[in-house]
Each structure stands twice: as structure tokens, then as C-alpha cells.
Amino acid sequence: xxxxxQNPRHKITKRGQNVTFRCDPISEHNRLYWYRQxxxxxxxxxxxxQNEAQLEKSRLLSxxxxxxxxxxxxxxxxxxxxxxxxxxxxxxxxxxGGLAYEQYFGPGTRLTVT
Amino acid sequence: xxxxxxxxxxxxxxxxxxxxxxxxxxxxxxxxxxxxxxDCRKEPxxxxxxYSSGNEDGRFTAxxxxxxxxxxxxxxxxxxxxxxxxxxxxxxxxxGGSYIPTFGRGTSLIVHP
Numbered sequence: 001x002x003x004x005x006q007n008p009r010h011k012i013t014k015r016g017q018n019v020t021f022r023c024d025p026i027s028e029h030n031r032l033y034w035y036r037q038x039x040x041x042x043x044x045x046x047x048x049x050q051n052e053a054q055l056e057k058s059r060l061l062s063x064x065x066x067x068x069x070x071x072x073x074x075x076x077x078x079x080x081x082x083x084x085x086x087x088x089x090x091x092x093x094x095x096x097g098g099l100a101y102e103q104y105f106g107p108g109t110r111l112t113v114t
Numbered sequence: 115x116x117x118x119x120x121x122x123x124x125x126x127x128x129x130x131x132x133x134x135x136x137x138x139x140x141x142x143x144x145x146x147x148x149x150x151x152x153d154c155r156k157e158p159x160x161x162x163x164x165y166s167s168g169n170e171d172g173r174f175t176a177x178x179x180x181x182x183x184x185x186x187x188x189x190x191x192x193x194x195x196x197x198x199x200x201x202x203x204x205x206x207x208x209x210g211g212s213y214i215p216t217f218g219r220g221t222s223l224i225v226h227p
Contacts, residue, residue, distance in 0.1 A: 033215065035217075040122070040219065041219050041220075042118075042120075042201050042217030042218050042219045042220050043158065043201075044217070045214045045215055045216060045217075048214075055212070056208075056212045056214055058208070058209075058210070058212075059214060091157060091158075099145070099146050099205040099213050099215060100146045100205075102148070102160045102163070103160070103215070104160075105157035105158050105159070106157060107156075107157055108157055
């Protein structure tokens with residue numbers, strides 16, 4: 001399967017714990033996006049990368065959220081000191097080029113903070 | 115006012131009906147518009163891009179009205195399999211001059227026999 005993959009698919013954690021999610025984009029795609037989606041809402045943009053450069057991170061929800069894409073391939077999204085309000089689906093997408101290009105989404109990681 | 119707005123619906127239509135959705139956006143400098151489809155508990159998938167001159171793909175027609183700052187999606191001859199949530203995406207310019215992809219909350223379509 002050459003689509004976007006995300007791991008884990010589900011994560012249950014206790015409040016205050018740190019969690020890290022991984023996204024593997026389509027191999028030739030140089031753009032990688034992270035979104036959060038809650039029930040009844042569209043995906044909410046968090047950040048994106050062009051290769052290893054993080055081009056926009058002003059929409060990360062707080063300083064507890066950080067993302068990396070160290071070698072321009074896979075990316076990780078970390079949430080420190082999780083809160084119950086962080087419970088959501090975290091989606092990753094990749095695209096071949098800039099914002100005019102179609103984004104291909106992964107299946108998401110569903111986070112539940114208890 | 116939200117940056118990208120959609121009527122959440124649901125739009126409940128019989129098979130064969132024609133249905134139209136609109137999506138309004140707040141910033142006239144926005145670029146690159148898309149419609150995505152999201153099935154329940156699945157990831158969004160591109161339905162179609164929206165070009166300035168309007169574009170059609172089979173039963174689906176997308177249009178852009180820059181003057182009134184909205185995009186539209188028209189579905190003709192609705193099928194049961196069209197039941198899904200339709201998300202519009204607008205690349206909005208934000209402070210600092212960056213563009214970010216901004217999704218509406220989605221419009222739910224239910225096609226019944």
C-alpha cells in the first residue's frame with residue numbers, strides 16, 4: 001500500500017502523559033500536513049512541512065504541541081502533558097507540491113485522553 | 115465570522131434529486147479551492163478542485179464566485195452512494211503572508227431511496 005500511513009491508529013492515554021504520533025507520507029510527496037478533527041467539524045490545520053522545513057506553525061494549538069520531519073520523510077506530532085480537550089482525531093496528509101495540489105490523507109490517529 | 119463557512123445540514127434528498135451546497139470564505143485574497151468528501155469514520159478524499167471558470171466532473175459541478183466569496187458544489191442525479199459529508203477547503207492568507215488550507219465544517223448529505 002503506497003498511501004499515507006499513520007501510527008498508532010488509536011491511542012488512549014491518561015491526562016498529563018506525553019504522546020507521539022507518526023505519519024509516513026507518500027514517498028515522492030514533499031509537503032506534509034497535520035490536522036486535528038473533532039466530531040462534527042472539519043479538519044483544523046495545525047502545521048505543515050516542505051521537505052524537512054516547517055513552513056507554518058502558528059496554528060499549533062499551544063506550546064504543548066510540536067512536530068518534526070527530520071529527514072524530510074516521515075513526521076511526528078508530539079503532545080506534551082495531554083489534557084482531556086486534546087481528545088480528537090489527528091490526521092496527516094501529504095501532497096506532491098504546494099497548496100494548489102491535492103492532499104492525500106492518512107487514516108488518522110484517534111486520541112482519547114482519560 | 116468564521117473564515118470558511120458551510121451549512122452543516124443534513125440535506126436529506128431522494129435518489130435522482132439535484133442538490134447544491136455553498137461554502138463562503140472570509141478573505142478575498144484566498145487561493146486554491148477544493149471540495150473533499152468524507153465518509154463516516156474515514157479520512158477526507160478529494161472530490162474535485164474548483165477552477166475560476168467552473169468545472170464539471172460527471173454529475174458534479176463546482177463553481178467559484180470571487181465577487182461574492184463563495185464556492186459551490188452541484189450534484190445531479192443523486193445516488194445512494196453520494197451520502198457523505200462534503201468539505202470545502204480554501205487556502206486562506208494569514209498574517210505574515212502565509213497561506214494555510216482551511217476546511218469548512220462540512221455539509222452532510224443523505225440520499226434516500
